[in-house]
Amino acid sequence: MELERIKTIAVIGAGNMGHQISMLCAIKGFKTVCTDISQEMLDKADAFVNSYLDGRVKKEKLTREQAGQARATIRFTTDLEDAVKDADYVIEAAVEVLEIKRRLFADIDRMAPPHAILATNSSAIVSSKIAGATHRPDKIINLHFFNPALVMKLVEVVQGPHVSEQTLKTSMALCDALGKVCVHVKKEVEGFLLNRIFLRIYKEALWMLDMEVASSEDIDKACVYGAGHPLGPFALMDLTGIDLYHTMSMEKFRETGEVAELPSPSIVERYTKGHYGQKTGKGWYDYTQK
Ligand SMILES: NC(=O)c1ccc[n+]([C@@H]2O[C@H](COP(=O)([O-])OP(=O)(O)OC[C@H]3O[C@@H](n4cnc5c(N)ncnc54)[C@H](O)[C@@H]3O)[C@@H](O)[C@H]2O)c1
Numbered sequence: 001m002e003l004e005r006i007k008t009i010a011v012i013g014a015g016n017m018g019h020q021i022s023m024l025c026a027i028k029g030f031k032t033v034c035t036d037i038s039q040e041m042l043d044k045a046d047a048f049v050n051s052y053l054d055g056r057v058k059k060e061k062l063t064r065e066q067a068g069q070a071r072a073t074i075r076f077t078t079d080l081e082d083a084v085k086d087a088d089y090v091i092e093a094a095v096e097v098l099e100i101k102r103r104l105f106a107d108i109d110r111m112a113p114p115h116a117i118l119a120t121n122s123s124a125i126v127s128s129k130i131a132g133a134t135h136r137p138d139k140i141i142n143l144h145f146f147n148p149a150l151v152m153k154l155v156e157v158v159q160g161p162h163v164s165e166q167t168l169k170t171s172m173a174l175c176d177a178l179g180k181v182c183v184h185v186k187k188e189v190e191g192f193l194l195n196r197i198f199l200r201i202y203k204e205a206l207w208m209l210d211m212e213v214a215s216s217e218d219i220d221k222a223c224v225y226g227a228g229h230p231l232g233p234f235a236l237m238d239l240t241g242i243d244l245y246h247t248m249s250m251e252k253f254r255e256t257g258e259v260a261e262l263p264s265p266s267i268v269e270r271y272t273k274g275h276y277g278q279k280t281g282k283g284w285y286d287y288t289q290k
Pocket residue numbers: 012013014015016017018035036037038041092093094095096097100104121122123124144145146147239240241244
């Protein structure tokens with residue numbers, strides 16, 4: 001399927017990533033349907049659309065007419081079948097748990113039109129682990145956006161051995177149409193390009209914290225003022241979600257049995273208290289006063 005055939009995009013999950021990917025697709029003129037099992041998340045995403053579009057109009061980044069068009073092209077539903085039945089392209093951004101993703105892809109495969117490409121926005125799970133749950137492995141691909149998806153330009157497009165050249169070409173063309181810069185990851189490697197680098201930075205930062213070499217604030221300062229990173233590793237974890245980092249580490253531990261993959265004590269402590277970062281108001285930093 002060529003890019004020109006993509007009129008409708010379904011986004012699965014309305015969390016940190018899904019609500020912004022949905023907004024992006026709608027602004028770029030695609031009919032967009034966002035689905036989630038949680039009505040509360042969909043309500044939040046719906047409210048975000050209104051406030052985001054208002055803000056863009058106020059800042060003169062969009063005309064009132066463009067904002068109105070984007071608002072009219074996006075809708076939210078808890079009904080998965082309703083979301084994907086007319087979709088030409090599906091972007092899954094549900095929780096980072098392999099079994100949930102495999103079940104979702106099996107369902108979407110039954111419900112979506114046969115020509116539709118089904119992409120996962122997973123941070124680390126390669127699509128070949130999911131493709132086997134469907135009858136269209138050539139159309140299952142990793143399309144990895146970065147947080148916040150409306151702002152960050154990069155998308156990693158990962159070509160597993162099952163992915164057809166056409167699926168790759170159309171997915172890269174779609175990223176282009178969404179105004180993104182995409183990189184072609186030619187082989188499936190866990191974590192793709194950037195997260196492989198960042199996970200090593202996280203691990204090192206957590207080790208220094210747990211060994212009481214320095215505070216999280218000072219480690220962040222070193223990365224910002226010494227390496228020119230826009231955010232240090234702890235502030236970045238707060239943005240992306242400590243729960244996501246915890247889940248990714250646990251998935252890796254389950255897969256490899258390597259004790260070194262287990263989340264560090266300071267991650268477990270925050271995870272068990274529900275301190276996931278910005279989305280819960282507390283993580284490494286306190287956001288409740290802002
Ligand atoms: N947070 C990040 O910085 C980031 C960056 C890039 C990629 N990702 C990836 O994007 C995906 C989503 O991450 P997130 O941070 O948005 O997570 P999140 O926890 O903020 O949101 C996940 C959403 O999925 C919903 N969900 C769970 N099961 C579902 C199902 N069966 N059907 C529909 N919706 C379901 C949840 O209700 C929730 O709203 C993950 O695979 C993650 O690895 C995250």
